[in-house]
Amino acid sequence: MPSGLIPFPFHLFSFHHPSLSRNPSHTDLRGEQREIMLSVLALTSVVLLGIASQTTAIVVYTSWERHALVGTDVRLSCSFFSWQWTSPDVTFSWHYRPDGAKEAISIFHYAGGIPYVDTKGPFRDRMEFVGNPSRRDGSILLKNVDFADNGTFTCDAKNPPDIAGSPSHVRLFVFEKVPVQAGVITGAIIGVVLGLLILIVAIYYLMRFLVARRVFSLSMSKHGRKGKGKEGSQQKQALAVTDPAKLKAAASEKKKQESRREKK
Amino acid sequence: MLLLLLGIVVLHVAALVLLFVSTIVSAWVGNPNSSSDLWTNCTTLNGISTCNPADTGVWIQAVQALMILSIIFSFLSLFLFFCQLFTLQKGGRFFLTGAFQIFASLFVMSGAIIYTVMNFEWVHQSEFYGFSYILAWVAFPLAFISGLIYVVLRKRE
Numbered sequence: 001m002p003s004g005l006i007p008f009p010f011h012l013f014s015f016h017h018p019s020l021s022r023n024p025s026h027t028d029l030r031g032e033q034r035e036i037m038l039s040v041l042a043l044t045s046v047v048l049l050g051i052a053s054q055t056t057a058i059v060v061y062t063s064w065e066r067h068a069l070v071g072t073d074v075r076l077s078c079s080f081f082s083w084q085w086t087s088p089d090v091t092f093s094w095h096y097r098p099d100g101a102k103e104a105i106s107i108f109h110y111a112g113g114i115p116y117v118d119t120k121g122p123f124r125d126r127m128e129f130v131g132n133p134s135r136r137d138g139s140i141l142l143k144n145v146d147f148a149d150n151g152t153f154t155c156d157a158k159n160p161p162d163i164a165g166s167p168s169h170v171r172l173f174v175f176e177k178v179p180v181q182a183g184v185i186t187g188a189i190i191g192v193v194l195g196l197l198i199l200i201v202a203i204y205y206l207m208r209f210l211v212a213r214r215v216f217s218l219s220m221s222k223h224g225r226k227g228k229g230k231e232g233s234q235q236k237q238a239l240a241v242t243d244p245a246k247l248k249a250a251a252s253e254k255k256k257q258e259s260r261r262e263k264k
Numbered sequence: 265m266l267l268l269l270l271g272i273v274v275l276h277v278a279a280l281v282l283l284f285v286s287t288i289v290s291a292w293v294g295n296p297n298s299s300s301d302l303w304t305n306c307t308t309l310n311g312i313s314t315c316n317p318a319d320t321g322v323w324i325q326a327v328q329a330l331m332i333l334s335i336i337f338s339f340l341s342l343f344l345f346f347c348q349l350f351t352l353q354k355g356g357r358f359f360l361t362g363a364f365q366i367f368a369s370l371f372v373m374s375g376a377i378i379y380t381v382m383n384f385e386w387v388h389q390s391e392f393y394g395f396s397y398i399l400a401w402v403a404f405p406l407a408f409i410s411g412l413i414y415v416v417l418r419k420r421e
Contacts, residue, residue, distance in 0.1 A: 185322055189329035194336070
């Protein structure tokens with residue numbers, strides 16, 4: 001058994017464990033479990049670190065899609081993740097495959113600290129390097145995009161000695177006018193109508209509450225000053241107007257109780 | 265009395281079910297190869313069917329919103345009916361229930377009208393109208409009549 005290579009705590013699993021032969025107390029077993037867990041954890045982390053330091057695949061990040069209006073400038077961002085430090089020999093390269101074409105053409109390359117922009121292809125005089133290679137950013141800026149620029153852009157980054165990895169793609173969509181996103185207007189109409197409904201209900205209940213409070217304050221003041229001519233009759237009229245509402249409520253409640261008793 | 269109540273509730277629920285089916289099932293416009301509705305356009309070519317989200321135009325979204333609002337208002341009207349059944353006093357009318365149901369029917373009507381008028385943009389001559397479209401038009405008078413009955417009905421017992 002290759003126990004010498006990996007420091008596995010075999011001694012914990014032998015049958016002649018000293019604690020098992022005696023009376024196994026609770027604390028002894030718990031301590032043993034904790035030892036096993038710690039050793040398993042240490043083993044897993046060592047294995048993972050070993051694996052990680054061996055597979056140094058570089059991971060390139062770009063956006064999934066970019067949408068732009070005709071005539072505007074589009075920034076295509078590209079970054080990468082690598083276990084190694086950023087080397088001075090880091091390279092970025094961009095390729096472009098138009099919609100419907102089978103082959104991609106190379107439009108940008110950065111190597112040895114110098115960016116080489118496209119001077120003969122479809123993006124001559126329209127491309128600019130706006131990235132910062134020391135910060136792992138290899139973004140390019142396309143100016144004045146047109147419908148012919150619809151297509152797939154591929155960014156590939158290499159960070160020696162970390163060179164194994166797959167490039168990442170960005171799809172560019174150029175629109176004449178910004179299309180309305182699905183569901184925006186639907187949600188807006190539904191929201192406005194339901195909001196109006198809730199507003200009307202709230203205003204209705206607010207009015208009822210205010211009227212009830214006014215009646216309450218009037219009844220209190222009526223108790224305070226009795227027999228004061230016109231004001232007294234006005235208050236009586238106000239009470240009479242709002243009283244039917246209260247009487248109705250009281251009557252319906254009485255009827256509800258009666259019908260419940262009848263049902264029972 | 266109970267029979268009348270049951271009949272009214274059945275009518276209301278029928279209108280609600282029609283609204284649901286009309287909104288959800290993908291059969292507003294169709295031809296032998298494809299069918300389209302408020303939400304997606306599905307085409308069947310050589311046995312493989314692919315669905316794309318519907319045209320994100322302004323008007324189709326308005327129709328979507330109106331159909332959903334009509335379902336919501338019909339639901340609310342059913343809920344209010346049962347509320348008012350137990351809280352309204354004798355001789356009272358189900359105004360609120362009827363109002364909500366009539367609103368629901370108006371929403372369905374405007375949705376169907378907008379769809380009919382705007383269909384010149386996205387429906388060719390060879391295509392025919394599917395059953396969901398017809399159900400929407402049938403649901404409108406059903407809901408309207410149901411709402412009117414609520415407004416006219418007086419609570420007895």
